[in-house]
Amino acid sequence: MAIRYSVIIPTYNRAQQLLLTLASFETQTYPKQLFEVIVADDGSTDGTKEMVEGFKASYPLIYVSHQEQRGRSAVRNLGLRRAKGLYIIFCDADFVVLPEFIRIVSRYHRKYPKSVLSGIPHSWDDAFTHYYPDFSPEEKEQCRNILTQSNLWNADYEAANEITPIITPEDILHQTGALSKVVSPTRVPPNTQKQFATTDVAPWMLLVTRCVAIRRSHLIRIGGFNERFVLYGLEDWDLGYRLHRLKIPFYCIKEVVGYHQEHPTYLRGNVLNTENLRIMYETYGFNDSSLNLFALIPPSEDFETYKNTLRVLRRGFRSRLTRSSALLLRRTLRIAAKQFYDQSHTHAYKKSLHLIKKKAENRKSRVAHVLREMLVKSEKLVE
Missing domain, CATH: 3.90.550.10 (Spore Coat Polysaccharide Biosynthesis Protein SpsA; Chain A)
Known part of the structure; x- marks a missing residue:
């Protein structure tokens, strides 16, 4: 077959x-x-x-x-x-x-x-299938807590100089239930x-x-x-x-x-490798806001804000009243990504941000609010 x-x-x-x-x-x-x-x-x-x-x-x-x-x-x-x-x-x-x-x-x-x-x-x-001598103090404490709850903790683990198995292949093969006892949310x-x-x-x-x-x-x-x-x-x-x-x-x-x-x-x-992000910009350019936003909000650091920013941008383009603010937000993300990639033309970059900031003044929509937040983040790229 x-x-x-x-x-x-x-x-x-x-x-x-x-x-x-x-x-x-x-x-x-x-x-x-x-x-x-x-x-x-x-x-x-x-x-x-x-x-x-x-x-x-x-x-x-x-x-x-x-x-x-x-x-x-x-x-x-x-x-x-x-x-x-x-x-x-x-x-x-x-x-x-x-x-x-x-x-x-x-x-x-x-x-x-x-x-x-x-x-x-x-x-x-996660499942603590092994004890590592080079666990961080926090990881060691978490491992100890999980294993103690299941009566699997052995004080000898902390003295071990090598990786120590907690779950064995036989536990997996015979489905002894040991794996479920070492699971950490x-x-x-x-x-x-x-x-x-x-x-x-x-x-x-x-x-x-x-x-x-x-x-x-x-x-x-x-x-x-x-x-x-x-x-x-x-x-x-x-x-x-x-x-x-x-x-x-x-x-x-x-x-x-x-x-x-x-x-x-x-x-x-490193979850967000900056060189790899530059490869993405080099490959795809700067026309997609979902990629440009990586320069200001690494999803690995704040996934919720990343996605909500894209939602606000999309809704902004659907309304005639907020379309101009959405255009400014999209432009901000684009020039921020270019600055992240190239790291030059700092004076021109700051000038562009200043002009966008002036246009965003006194606007009350949710799109404008997010725009101002992204401008603050954009300014930090050249601090």
């Missing part, structure tokens, strides 16, 4: 977490002959290759690798080139999936066959989660590669991930943006389908 789903798991030095993720695919209720798992290794040096090749999978398991680290985009494309499925599921190496995961994705695809399906925001909860604020689930503006931001399913033909059509993105940040939203420009719809999966394995925060990298 033909492979329907190709699960691509990019990884770099995550052997212990990856082991649990591979074990979780053993528990899938979806027919194992209908999916494959492709581990795309970006030059790991921690024994990942030996672990994967020694893993006795009951599903097709493929290992591909770069000899040296080339970045998140390139390694995902490496996995994509080996994929055979009608659909691609990108799944992070630290994401333990629940038994119904692929079956749930398949059910959504029957309803939305040409859509991008995201596990975010309903599968954002996400620290992502409820309002942020709500905004991720709404698709009225910037729906492409649902594409978060922790857990997302995309038709393979769509990925091939747009050329996969942009390999100019080497460092962490924006490579997934860039892909989502290009799919959105093809008018491909986005939906979020409302069921919990897995848990993120908690690890030290520093391993995540």
Whole structure:
């Protein structure tokens, strides 16, 4: 039978977490002959290759690798080139999936066959599957609190010099219930989660590669991930943006389908990498306010304000009374993004902001209020 789903798991030095993720695919209720798992290794040096090749999978398991680290985009494309499925599921190496995961994705695809399906925001909860000696003090306290509540805390963890397993592959394979005991509710604020689930503006931001399913033909059509993105940040939203420009719809999966394995925060990298944002401006220009707004309101810092600003701008263009203020707001976002990108012509930039500020004086609409807020943020770009 033909492979329907190709699960691509990019990884770099995550052997212990990856082991649990591979074990979780053993528990899938979806027919194992209908999916494959492709581990795309970006030059790991921690024994990942030996672990994967020694893993006795009951599903097709493929290992591909770069000899040296080339970045998140390139390694995902490496996995994509080996994929055979009608659909691609990108799944992070630290994401333990629940038994119904692929079956749930398949059910959504029957309803939305040409859509991008995201596990975010309903599968954002963390699970303390390992204790890390380099957890921050706050992370150590959180881990201790979660494990103490489930009677799983061991004081020896704090004396450990190496990563210590709390959940084992056997716990996953035999579904002992241990995983549910180490789950910590996400620290992502409820309002942020709500905004991720709404698709009225910037729906492409649902594409978060922790857990997302995309038709393979769509990925091939747009050329996969942009390999100019080497460092962490924006490579997934860039892909989502290009799919959105093809008018491909986005939906979020409302069921919990897995848990993120908690690890030290520093391993995540810089959420908004400024060089990657410059690549986006270089690629797409400055005609889209949803991209220009990144320069003033990084969504990773204030997702709710980011989306609400786009809503205000859109409503502003719908009314003759507020259209001129909406035009000024759009212009402000455009010149701010250009200044962020180029960081020159500071005098001309300040002069443009001053002229817009004068025009915005005494205007009372909601659009004008947001315009003045964006002008204040724009001025800070050159302070």
